Amino acid sequence: MTRMDFVVPVYNEQASIDTFMARLREALVGSDIEYRVVFVNDGSEDRTLDAIKRHRRQAVVIDLSRNFGKEAALTAGLDHADGDVVVPIDVDLQDPPELIPEMLQCWREGAEVVLARRCDRSTDSWFKRNSAGLFYRIHNAVADPSIPANVGDFRLMDRAVVEALRELPEARRFMKGLFAWAGFRTSIVDYHRDARESGGSKFNAWKLWNFAIEGITSFSIAPLRIWTYIGAVTALFAFTYAGFIVVRTLFYGVDVPGYASLLVSVMFLGGIQLIGIGILGEYLGRAYIEAKRRPTYLVRRVYGQSRDTD
Known part of the structure; x- marks a missing residue:
């Protein structure tokens, strides 16, 4: 039986936890997957920790000492994941769990990384769509390796890929770039991105700008x-x-x-x-x-x- 870990960084997401777990169970019902959710509580200030602790029968909860940011929380989740395959996914359900069986099939056919590519971002704001497109064009023009456009953290990774990422020593981590740098045999699955189930994005224009600078300076001189x-x-x-x-x-x-x-x-x-x-x-x-x-x-x-x- 395939063991799968879902790495889920959360910050002030108490309203989304139960819905996420229900959708995940429904998406994987009848599959031959032994799955576990690795929640990383990134210093939430609401009752997110209490919400995820209610699901400890299917989850491990990594409670960080403060808010370190999503890249650090994602790193913590990957460090604690021990499944045959690992899937980083957001709790807001913009990345559909129903895509997991198709991604898993690609892995069984030989892919070591299966990227989930957004072919429709109409649920994002005009600013976010266009700024993201500009970032990908600039980054891929000056940096090596290139980052696949419209691909976020949502992906399926083989155990070997996760072990390789653990070997990377830098403290300031731009995970999209590290994922691309690691390489490995890659397949792509397209999907339509849904609207957020609840809450709002934690990234404003200023944070997105700093995130873009972080990405470019991490992988290019x-x-x-x-x-x-x-x-x-x-x-x-x-x-x-x-x-x-x-x-x-x-x-x-x-x-x-x-x-x-x-x-x-x-x-x-x-x-x-x-x-x-x-x-x-x-x-x-x-x-x-x-x-x-x-x-x-x-x-x-x-x-x-x-x-x-x-």
Whole structure:
């Protein structure tokens, strides 16, 4: 019998837990799967922990000491999952559990990773759809490896893939990039994304922006290289303009310099320098955080340690 673990990070999702578990049971009824849900309570401030503890007969509950963010919570779930296959999935039911049998069939046919790709994102806002599309285009243009467009964390992974992900040592983890970096034989299953069962997204525009920066700087040094080219072009323009001034002075004499043009030039070059320093600081900050070697997450308590614990 195939053992399957569902990794479910949760943060203030008390209203979704019972519905999620009911949908999951219904989707897998009659299958030859021994499944378990690995809930990771990422510092919820409502009664999410009490809601998931009611399902300990089918779940293990990893209660983190505070809110570490979804990437850290997902890492904690993967570290505690021990199934033959592992499926990260959100509790809001935008990713349908009914897709699991089809994904499992792809795995049995030889795929080590089965991606669930959203072919319809009409339930997302206009801003989220377009910003996500822009992020994928920019990331895949400058970073290696490429991230499959419209693919979230919802996927099925073989035990070997999970073990490989556990070997990756970085503390600042961009999981979509790590999933892609790991590789392995991959199949894709398309699906229509449903509306959220309850609650709202925890990602606002500012968090999405920072998430995009995290993804690009985690897997590409292109921003640093691009700034080298910007500096070279700016220097070339300055030398060219200096040559023009020399020639004009020789033929037409010295003009009274303009204060406005000087101020604009100084502010422009100052802005260029500050942006460059900011990009350097982004990479330096990442190196600083990694050098401290703090753990990605801390666990307060684990409820239901083994697959057989009630």
